[in-house]
Amino acid sequence: MNISPDSPSGKRLKRYGVSANALRKSRVFAVAWMPVPAFTLPLPVDGSIILVHKSVLAYDAVGELADGSALAPLVHQLHHAHQRQEWGYARYLLRHLWSRLFPGGVPVHHRQVERECYLAARAVEEAYSQERIASIR
Ligand SMILES: [Zn+2]
Known part of the structure; x- marks a missing residue:
């Protein structure tokens, strides 16, 4: 699917720092089987393909991406698309390859190519866990 930056799904994703350009240049596909929950495949010409495991995505009643912590994996991947x-x-391939070949003892969450993506996904999870806590009180 193509997520328009002006659609309800696009607006929900943009709240967590996803750029409109990354949305315009990415195609998201839900796949039935994958060894990882989500993956970004950069394209040589322009843009990226994002593969997300079907079970990771959540939709609302009108078929838009649900406003909830299920947005986190997609937010992470859309930061890679950015x-x-x-x-x-x-440069994208080189930097990611370099980061994997020479991690230098830095945990994956803190590497330059992953840090922003993990922080953005964590912001999503924290936002919704705060709402859950608030609704319990
Ligand atoms: Zn990542």
């Missing part, structure tokens, strides 16, 4: 647009295809 990196691909900002850095270009070759």
Whole structure:
């Protein structure tokens, strides 16, 4: 699917720092089987393909992405899609490859290519856990 930045789904994602450009340049596909919950495949020409495991996505009654913590994996991947647009295809691949080949003892969450993505996804999870706590009180 293509998520328009002006759609309800797009607006929900943009609240967590997803750029309109990353949304315009990404195609999201829900897949039935994958070894990881979500993955970004940068395209050499322009944009990215984001694969998300079907079970990870949640939809509301009108078929838009549900406003909830299920947005987190997609927010993470759309930050990678943004990196691909900002850095270009070759630099994106090089930086990610470098980060995997030479982690330098830095945990994956703190590496330069992943830090922003993890922080954005965590912001989503924290926002919804705060709402849950508030509704309990
Ligand atoms: Zn990542």
